[in-house]
Amino acid sequence: MRLRALAMAALTAGALTACGSGSGSGHTENVTMWTYPVIPDQAKHQAFWNEQVAAFEKANPTIHVKVEIYPWVKRDEALSTAIAGNKAPDVVYLIPDQIPKYARLIQPVDKYLSAPAKADYRDNARRAVTVDGAMMGAPILMSSNPLMCDKKAFDKAGVTTYPKTWDELMKLAPAFKAKGIDVTNYWADPSATLNQSFYPLLWQAGGDVFAPDGKSVAFAGPAGVKALTFLKQLVDGGYMEKDLLTGLPKFEQTHVAQNKVACTWQHVPADVESFWGKDNIKVFPPLNDAKQVAYGTVGALSMLKTSSKKAAAGKWIAFATRAEATKAYDVASSNFSPQKSTGSLYPNDPVQAAMEQTVGYTTAGPLNDKARDVMGVLAPEIQAALIGKKQPQQALADAAKAADALLKG
Amino acid sequence: MATTAGTPRRRALSRWETRTGLLFVLPCFLLFLAFRFGPSIAGVLLGFFDYTIGDSPTFSGVDNYRRLLADPTFWSALKVTLFYTVLYVPASIGLSLGMALLVRRAFRGARFFRSVFFLPVVTSLVLAGTIFTWLFSSEGPWTKLTGSSWLASTTLVVPALVLVSVWSRFGYGMLIILARLQDVPRELEEAALTDGAGPWQRFRHIVAPQLRPALFFLAIIETTNSFQVFDLVYVMTGGGPAHSSYTLVMHLYDQGFKYFDFGYASAIGVSLFVMTLVVALIQRLILGRNR
Amino acid sequence: MSLTATRPAPSAPAARPVTRSYRALEPSRTGKVVRVVLLAIATPVTLFPFYAMVVLSLKPATAVRFPASLLPWPLHTGAYAQVLGGRDMLRWTLNTLVYSVVSVVAVLLLASLAGYAFAKKRFPGRETMFWSFLSMVMVPYHVTLIPTFVLISKLGGVDTYWGLILPTLANAQAVFLMRQFIGGLPDELFEAARLDGCSEWRVFTRIVLPLCKPILATLGVFVFLWHWNDFLWPLIVGQDTHMRTLTVGIAALQQENVPLNVVLAGATVAFVPIFAAYLVGQRYFTEGVTMSGIKG
Numbered sequence: 001m002r003l004r005a006l007a008m009a010a011l012t013a014g015a016l017t018a019c020g021s022g023s024g025s026g027h028t029e030n031v032t033m034w035t036y037p038v039i040p041d042q043a044k045h046q047a048f049w050n051e052q053v054a055a056f057e058k059a060n061p062t063i064h065v066k067v068e069i070y071p072w073v074k075r076d077e078a079l080s081t082a083i084a085g086n087k088a089p090d091v092v093y094l095i096p097d098q099i100p101k102y103a104r105l106i107q108p109v110d111k112y113l114s115a116p117a118k119a120d121y122r123d124n125a126r127r128a129v130t131v132d133g134a135m136m137g138a139p140i141l142m143s144s145n146p147l148m149c150d151k152k153a154f155d156k157a158g159v160t161t162y163p164k165t166w167d168e169l170m171k172l173a174p175a176f177k178a179k180g181i182d183v184t185n186y187w188a189d190p191s192a193t194l195n196q197s198f199y200p201l202l203w204q205a206g207g208d209v210f211a212p213d214g215k216s217v218a219f220a221g222p223a224g225v226k227a228l229t230f231l232k233q234l235v236d237g238g239y240m241e242k243d244l245l246t247g248l249p250k251f252e253q254t255h256v257a258q259n260k261v262a263c264t265w266q267h268v269p270a271d272v273e274s275f276w277g278k279d280n281i282k283v284f285p286p287l288n289d290a291k292q293v294a295y296g297t298v299g300a301l302s303m304l305k306t307s308s309k310k311a312a313a314g315k316w317i318a319f320a321t322r323a324e325a326t327k328a329y330d331v332a333s334s335n336f337s338p339q340k341s342t343g344s345l346y347p348n349d350p351v352q353a354a355m356e357q358t359v360g361y362t363t364a365g366p367l368n369d370k371a372r373d374v375m376g377v378l379a380p381e382i383q384a385a386l387i388g389k390k391q392p393q394q395a396l397a398d399a400a401k402a403a404d405a406l407l408k409g
Numbered sequence: 410m411a412t413t414a415g416t417p418r419r420r421a422l423s424r425w426e427t428r429t430g431l432l433f434v435l436p437c438f439l440l441f442l443a444f445r446f447g448p449s450i451a452g453v454l455l456g457f458f459d460y461t462i463g464d465s466p467t468f469s470g471v472d473n474y475r476r477l478l479a480d481p482t483f484w485s486a487l488k489v490t491l492f493y494t495v496l497y498v499p500a501s502i503g504l505s506l507g508m509a510l511l512v513r514r515a516f517r518g519a520r521f522f523r524s525v526f527f528l529p530v531v532t533s534l535v536l537a538g539t540i541f542t543w544l545f546s547s548e549g550p551w552t553k554l555t556g557s558s559w560l561a562s563t564t565l566v567v568p569a570l571v572l573v574s575v576w577s578r579f580g581y582g583m584l585i586i587l588a589r590l591q592d593v594p595r596e597l598e599e600a601a602l603t604d605g606a607g608p609w610q611r612f613r614h615i616v617a618p619q620l621r622p623a624l625f626f627l628a629i630i631e632t633t634n635s636f637q638v639f640d641l642v643y644v645m646t647g648g649g650p651a652h653s654s655y656t657l658v659m660h661l662y663d664q665g666f667k668y669f670d671f672g673y674a675s676a677i678g679v680s681l682f683v684m685t686l687v688v689a690l691i692q693r694l695i696l697g698r699n700r
Numbered sequence: 701m702s703l704t705a706t707r708p709a710p711s712a713p714a715a716r717p718v719t720r721s722y723r724a725l726e727p728s729r730t731g732k733v734v735r736v737v738l739l740a741i742a743t744p745v746t747l748f749p750f751y752a753m754v755v756l757s758l759k760p761a762t763a764v765r766f767p768a769s770l771l772p773w774p775l776h777t778g779a780y781a782q783v784l785g786g787r788d789m790l791r792w793t794l795n796t797l798v799y800s801v802v803s804v805v806a807v808l809l810l811a812s813l814a815g816y817a818f819a820k821k822r823f824p825g826r827e828t829m830f831w832s833f834l835s836m837v838m839v840p841y842h843v844t845l846i847p848t849f850v851l852i853s854k855l856g857g858v859d860t861y862w863g864l865i866l867p868t869l870a871n872a873q874a875v876f877l878m879r880q881f882i883g884g885l886p887d888e889l890f891e892a893a894r895l896d897g898c899s900e901w902r903v904f905t906r907i908v909l910p911l912c913k914p915i916l917a918t919l920g921v922f923v924f925l926w927h928w929n930d931f932l933w934p935l936i937v938g939q940d941t942h943m944r945t946l947t948v949g950i951a952a953l954q955q956e957n958v959p960l961n962v963v964l965a966g967a968t969v970a971f972v973p974i975f976a977a978y979l980v981g982q983r984y985f986t987e988g989v990t991m992s993g994i995k996g
Contacts, residue, residue, distance in 0.1 A: 430821030
């Protein structure tokens, strides 16, 4: 019964796509792009793309581009559902840790970008979107999550030196605690991505999430245990907000928003500016333990293989990621340029200029098609360790066992 | 038109009846075929396939079930679900019974109280979850009252969810029991009273036997509902902290609609089905013995 | 109120013993006190979450602190401006209305057609078909969830109204209830009409449906409530922000970084219609929900 229904569904769908591409040629081609609130103000964001689209359509009168802004929350679900339902966009904004998962479905963009355009990309930006030698997207922005400290909190605690290493951070903790300030914070709820929370520590300790061949996980090694133990010590010392360990409180209700956190790598200036005031934001390179490294993502425009207008979509991607466009986009969204030719985007903004300096430290996270699934099993175990349900070593070992099973499956 | 007289007319009539009968059932039948029968069978079959988005299903034998048995998340989700059920079913039925007895007799305002207690039943669990998340948050009244944040505790998070479910649901059981209480013969109670039976004895020997079918019905319904608890968990805890409120349907949802592992998610669905069947079987056995 | 004839006047000698024992079944004085005390506890406890929802939605974003925040003053309507203005609240309300109303009409029509046929028509396979329909009550929603989703997405039903509504129309309980009710109606009614030359469709619309009014009302309320409060299916089918229902939208607000007062303002807005409907048609709500045995 079901098979027949499915077969019929497939037939109808096939017929429909056939008609779609048949009638499309010769007339205007519609290219759909999905993006997300990279510029948080929806109206501003829409206006930016409207302007780009108008300029593009003027140069390419036979192509019509439609940009749709989807919410961040559940974006993978929405995209996968659309692909399953033959409603996928032609172009979509992806970040590196999504790319391997969709790799089979992505059309590499190499042949749609000019050689100078490709050469203009920063090395770490291009590396982040490259799978098996092919560029799976054209980078449009870079972000960085270095160390950010609240001057107000430092003043209140009478602390004048800013931490550079894990040890220095730990040493400062009691002085802040005495004034009711947390030395740092940690969002442990499993729905928060580990890219911004645990993985930077893991990397700083010299570890990695996956083994080099990608067939097993490496986070349960000594570096992972060290990173988790460090966090656990911060929790046990009472140096971090407890509510963040077990839930997702509203941002305005958290200590960060109330000037009660000294330093954090889990937020960027744009998050806290309205709470701290621009003058109190101090940006530093990421913390150092064995290595000095921060998480930073690369936003890229990728084309899906299902697109029936690849040439038009490719033209649009090349247009939307030209240096002139990314510069405007990145300034408007407080991000940084993946291209070398743009130069500094923030000559008059010391906070953002300092952030820009840290982009070189960034890595975009593990490129593995099970990266998200592994987070799904690791995050609850980290949480279990932090709330004292398990020993760090045990928690990581349990997570590794479950993750390895996933990688084999 | 052709139906004019005698036997042909009767035969035509019954043929006509058959045709209209089938015609009237047809729309429903098609819907059931497409959305109940088909998916039920497909749900069981998919458990034997490896199937994700963008791929076609490939037969994988009992791989999904082997994985299920070795999956610590599945076992912990099963434990959480059963723990929730064991707490929730007696608590909700107990409260329903208590409230039903409380508002049983006609008195001024009885109707008002009944509708107050029924109000949470018409409120969606998403709304209930949204409000209770605050009540249980570290700034919320419940935390101030009890001195600990229940949603943040791996041991208290399920009891917290049970509390919310009981709040949202006891009015339903109350009405079911009230309807049944109307059938308790007044004469029997009065006779017992003249024989000097106290309130407890009257409840024990006259009211309770009358209520047994209703309580039984509630136990079955509430147990199957508990196996499928999702909305509240999704809204209030997301399964946390540290998966201590991660239920079977959360697992199914994540596998199916976050990781798009349709085959594995179907296997989890089948395990739920088996649990429901077991409850139904127990119901049969007990009912069979009683009657 | 004046005394009515239905209850014997206390002075009537014949009625005395009955009245006494009737009174005796009433709780004693202590019993009454206990009842009042328990109700005085249970009522505010039951209503408190609603109170908190409304009051907190009327607070400014930052100042949610217990217990001071639970005082109703000063009122701040900023959250409502935000939720009704910037967000897609109106669209979500419309979606929820479409989902609920279309489903109610369709389920009632389909179930009464099928129920009538099952109860009053003889055709081959009638019993088998009916019991196989009913057996579907046993299969949990979640077993069919994934195949249903695959089917709907292959047919292109993701982010559409029909994709949302269609799978929820196969309602076994509704068919069962309609069959029970129509089965209880005397056959002569339909026979007479048919002999008068009414077509089957006319018999259905002019006789069956009007006679079913009471059951249709209760069943309708139940189906409405179930759809209005439904969560998992709309969560899966409506991925686009514009295709969310209220429950999905509120849950999304709760998860996104939206201030508490705005989330609760949204919750209040979502609650008002169902509350108003409950005030008006309370009897149907209680009957509908108790009769069909499932909470939406």
